[in-house]
Amino acid sequence: MDLTLEWSSEQEVKEITPAFIEKLEELLRLAGELEGVTEGEVALTFVDDEAIQELNKQYRDLDKPTDVLSFAMSEFGDDEIRINYEDDGEADLDDLQDGETVSEGFIEPLGDIIISVPRAIAQAEDYGHSVERELGFLFVHGFLHLIGYDHQSEEEEKIMFAKQEDILQKAGLTR
Structure with a gap:
């Protein structure tokens, strides 16, 4: 298995190209x-902005x-619903790779x-860099939140932002 990205866009944006x-x-x-x-x-x-404002209001009480917003699947508070995945025997076996079982096909x-x-x-305009760099920054920022990083304190922020910058540099998304 690998890390995979599933994406969608609710609007047409010239910067969101296959590349x-x-x-x-x-x-x-x-x-x-x-x-x-x-x-x-x-x-x-x-x-x-309208869609993210609604989500921000609904989940963070900020209107x-x-x-960027991140919703980690591994964080379960008292008010969150747990989803249990069970093999009901009705999986589409045609989608599985050779030798793979139903549970192995689940990501x-x-x-x-x-x-x-x-x-x-x-x-991006305010910071004087490309839209691609800003979108990349926000994506990495969101990913780090998904795996448990936060920036509530100055020390946490330094650690998280250093990791983001390192990743962006390695990918060639410089300021």
């Missing part, structure tokens, strides 16, 4: 290697748009990353 999706897959691979995460699926959705979801494209475009 850019390949760059995001490279970022995921690099971040996974750095953190020892070798398997799992990350679901990425590109949205507008304003933000640049463990790491979580969801939601990125506001208009916010990323504005931030």
Whole structure:
């Protein structure tokens, strides 16, 4: 198994090209290697400010748009629903590779990353770098949140942002 990226976009964005999706897959691979995460699926959705504001309000009680939100599958609070995956014997066996069982065909979801494209475009302009770099930064930031990193303290922020910069540099997404 590998780390996989499933993505969707609720809007047309010229920066989201097949080559850019390949760059995001490279970022995921690099971040996974750095953190020892070798398997799992990350679901990425590109949205507008209105959609991310609604999610921010619903899940964080903040009625304003933000640049990125992450929803890790491994974090279960008292108010979250646990999903149990069971083999009911009705899996589509045609989708399995030779020698693979139903449970082997299942890719463990790491979580969801939601990125506001208009916010990323504005931030790229503010910081004086490309939109691709900003989207890549937000994606790596979201991934690190999925695997447990946070930036509530100054020390946590230094660690997380250093890891992000290292990954972006390795992928050639410089400022």
